[in-house]
Amino acid sequence: MTHILVYVDHVDGAVRKPTLELLTLARRLGEPVAVHLGAGAQAAAEILGDHGAVRILAHDAPEYSDYLVAPKVDALQAACAALSPAVVLLPSSAESKEIAARLALRVGAGLITDAVDVEAGPDGPVTTQSAFAAAFTTRSRVTRDVAVITVKPNSAPVEAAPAAGTVEELAVDFADRATGTRITSRTRRESTGRPELTEAETVVAGGRGVNGAENFRIIEALADSLGAAVGASRAAVDSGWYPHAHQIGQTGKSVSPQLYVAAGVSGAIQHRAGMQTSKTIVAINKDAEAPIFDLADYGVVGDLFEVVPRLTEEIRARKA
Amino acid sequence: MTLRITVCVKYVPDATGDRHFADDSTVAREDVDGLLSELDEYAVEQALRIADESDDAEITVLTVGPEDAREALRKALSMGADRAVHVEDDNLHGTDALGTSLVLAKAIEHIGYDLVVCGMASTDGAMGVLPALLAERLAVPQATLLSEVSVAGGQVTGRRDSDAASERLQASLPAVVSVTDQSGEARYPSFKGIMAAKKKPVDSLDLSDLGIDPDEVGLKGAWTAVEAVAERPARTAGTIVQDEGEGGKQLAEFLAAQKYI
Numbered sequence: 357m358t359h360i361l362v363y364v365d366h367v368d369g370a371v372r373k374p375t376l377e378l379l380t381l382a383r384r385l386g387e388p389v390a391v392h393l394g395a396g397a398q399a400a401a402e403i404l405g406d407h408g409a410v411r412i413l414a415h416d417a418p419e420y421s422d423y424l425v426a427p428k429v430d431a432l433q434a435a436c437a438a439l440s441p442a443v444v445l446l447p448s449s450a451e452s453k454e455i456a457a458r459l460a461l462r463v464g465a466g467l468i469t470d471a472v473d474v475e476a477g478p479d480g481p482v483t484t485q486s487a488f489a490a491a492f493t494t495r496s497r498v499t500r501d502v503a504v505i506t507v508k509p510n511s512a513p514v515e516a517a518p519a520a521g522t523v524e525e526l527a528v529d530f531a532d533r534a535t536g537t538r539i540t541s542r543t544r545r546e547s548t549g550r551p552e553l554t555e556a557e558t559v560v561a562g563g564r565g566v567n568g569a570e571n572f573r574i575i576e577a578l579a580d581s582l583g584a585a586v587g588a589s590r591a592a593v594d595s596g597w598y599p600h601a602h603q604i605g606q607t608g609k610s611v612s613p614q615l616y617v618a619a620g621v622s623g624a625i626q627h628r629a630g631m632q633t634s635k636t637i638v639a640i641n642k643d644a645e646a647p648i649f650d651l652a653d654y655g656v657v658g659d660l661f662e663v664v665p666r667l668t669e670e671i672r673a674r675k676a
Numbered sequence: 677m678t679l680r681i682t683v684c685v686k687y688v689p690d691a692t693g694d695r696h697f698a699d700d701s702t703v704a705r706e707d708v709d710g711l712l713s714e715l716d717e718y719a720v721e722q723a724l725r726i727a728d729e730s731d732d733a734e735i736t737v738l739t740v741g742p743e744d745a746r747e748a749l750r751k752a753l754s755m756g757a758d759r760a761v762h763v764e765d766d767n768l769h770g771t772d773a774l775g776t777s778l779v780l781a782k783a784i785e786h787i788g789y790d791l792v793v794c795g796m797a798s799t800d801g802a803m804g805v806l807p808a809l810l811a812e813r814l815a816v817p818q819a820t821l822l823s824e825v826s827v828a829g830g831q832v833t834g835r836r837d838s839d840a841a842s843e844r845l846q847a848s849l850p851a852v853v854s855v856t857d858q859s860g861e862a863r864y865p866s867f868k869g870i871m872a873a874k875k876k877p878v879d880s881l882d883l884s885d886l887g888i889d890p891d892e893v894g895l896k897g898a899w900t901a902v903e904a905v906a907e908r909p910a911r912t913a914g915t916i917v918q919d920e921g922e923g924g925k926q927l928a929e930f931l932a933a934q935k936y937i
């Protein structure tokens with residue numbers, strides 16, 4: 357059986373949704389084996405097994421949280437040496453892409469990042485990527501025996517598929533260089549209680565038109581009525597109205613929800629790069645010429661301070 | 677001792693232009709204007725600030741790209757970098773990320789360095805992997821995706837913000853750094869800077885200067901292959917309504933019809 361390694365993205369054993377999506381994709385290609393690094397493998401094993409992981413290779417050491425990226429590359433390299441997988445799948449987070457790149461170099465694998473789909477093909481996995489702010493779709497494959505592929509969140513469904521989920525200890529020797537970049541302090545982000553932006557089914561984003569940090573409350577109220585995550589344009593973030601962690605676009609988060617609602621966002625190319633693959637796009641903007649309307653499935657030309665509260669009220673009424 | 681800083685800068689097609697692919701599935705460069713990747717301006721800016729803070733520093737800007745890529749070097753020189761190196765070779769056409777990292781790493785070693793500064797991602801391929809690949813190839817620490825960076829006493833320190841946390845990092849030189857667009861607005865070249873740039877040296881290197889076998893790079897050397905490229909079908913025109921007091925309600929009806937509420 358062909359082994360497909362799946363790198364587990366988790367916080368102390370709380371597995372994040374994109375990892376479960378990777379397991380769905382991995383099952384199309386071979387037998388999924390999850391690699392869990394750091395604390396919490398037993399907690400993670402259950403959910404990984406429920407979603408198709410036949411085996412879970414686990415290793416815990418302080419190096420994973422005390423040093424940047426390199427120790428995790430050592431561990432994945434060890435897993436590759438042990439199992440000779442055909443494919444290694446990782447989520448497309450900033451850190452995972454760096455891990456993927458260094459791993460590909462070490463194991464002689466081709467590297468594909470930000471895939472939005474992965475299928476089995478005659479010569480190995482075939483990926484779909486979107487390029488140039490999603491104006492193009494490309495299909496690629498790797499010309500080496502091993503493929504390292506990172507996949508964007510929301511690219512595959514999460515499906516239950518019970519498997520053994522046996523936890524095994526992975527033996528890892530850290531290279532001297534693994535400890536080159538020390539993490540001297542860490543401040544965890546406080547949870548907003550709203551869904552994680554990149555994983556959310558619905559995203560409500562505010563732009564420069566929101567015109568002030570205080571006014572973001574009406575964006576949050578709409579988001580809460582829909583159970584959505586809150587996003588912001590760079591203009592809103594640069595103005596200090598909303599934290600950078602919520603920025604959507606080329607230099608922010610890339611989102612691909614079922615529903616994207618943009619209020620007071622013009623739709624610049626760099627913003628579109630981060631949201632254009634959303635399934636349904638809704639825009640509220642007082643300028644009928646704003647480029648966001650070119651993408652919108654439904655657009656309201658109007659003042660967001662009128663439209664958004666009214667919409668929120670309607671949604672609440674319908675849900676009540 | 678001179679602090680030797682190399683800044684990697686990429687020449688990319690203008691994002692506001694008509695970007696597309698050529699018949700061989702590589703980026704069509706002839707039909708759209710190129711420029712210095714805007715995110716690499718932040719790298720040049722941080723290099724300039726680091727140089728200002730040190731007793732003695734020299735900044736070399738480095739690009740791997742076709743003849744026109746010289747424009748990216750000129751821009752970086754006019755911002756204040758000291759000299760430039762251009763790796764140009766017909767065999768480089770279609771090189772993938774792993775191949776690009778090989779060429780950049782060899783060139784960086786050729787130049788000699790204490791610190792390599794990169795942008796967070798290019799604005800065309802946008803993989804965000806080159807800095808990590810360079811650290812791997814050069815066997816030095818990576819301090820990447822920094823929104824704040826400083827160098828003192830042979831150490832680089834900085835802040836890296838991720839989904840889950842904000843972290844402070846520390847590594848010894850030599851090291852590879854990449855900086856985000858949160859690191860500080862990039863300066864505009866002054867008229868004096870533009871004039872001075874014309875006199876600054878730009879060295880050209882090819883694959884043989886770097887001892888790289890042409891089979892290791894280009895489309896032939898790539899470990900990935902693009903099989904198909906398709907333009908995304910134009911979105912079917914959506915419904916646009918003018919708010920006359922009922923816009924919010926109409927939108928709610930649309931969302932309900934689509935089963936979002």
Ligand SMILES: Cc1cc2nc3c(=O)[nH]c(=O)nc-3n(C[C@H](O)[C@H](O)[C@H](O)COP(=O)(O)OP(=O)(O)OC[C@H]3O[C@@H](n4cnc5c(N)ncnc54)[C@H](O)[C@@H]3O)c2cc1C
Binds near residue numbers: 605606609641646714
């Ligand atoms: C290298 C680079 C990277 C970038 N990365 C990103 C990125 O990741 N994300 C990003 O978003 N941008 C990014 N940008 C910036 C991008 O180019 C735009 O400047 C930005 O997206 C504009 O944000 P905006 O739409 O909120 O503001 P604007 O373009 O100013 O648009 C505001 C909109 O609000 C509307 N409006 C105003 N008042 C109201 C009202 N009362 N009711 C309804 N509508 C109203 C206006 O009609 C207008 O359309 C990047 C730029 C560069 C150069």
Ligand SMILES: Cc1cc2nc3c(=O)[nH]c(=O)nc-3n(C[C@H](O)[C@H](O)[C@H](O)COP(=O)(O)OP(=O)(O)OC[C@H]3O[C@@H](n4cnc5c(N)ncnc54)[C@H](O)[C@@H]3O)c2cc1C
Binds near residue numbers: 685687715719798801
């Ligand atoms: C749409 C598209 C998709 C692609 N997909 C893949 C893929 O899946 N796999 C693959 O192997 N290749 C891929 N490539 C090719 C790859 O992007 C290039 O080979 C490339 O130069 C490296 O990646 P990047 O441009 O994404 O750089 P990033 O990793 O995003 O760049 C980060 C930083 O590295 C430096 N840098 C990058 N390139 C250069 C350069 N040429 N000269 C100087 N400094 C540089 C800059 O400082 C830059 O800010 C793709 C290219 C395109 C246009």
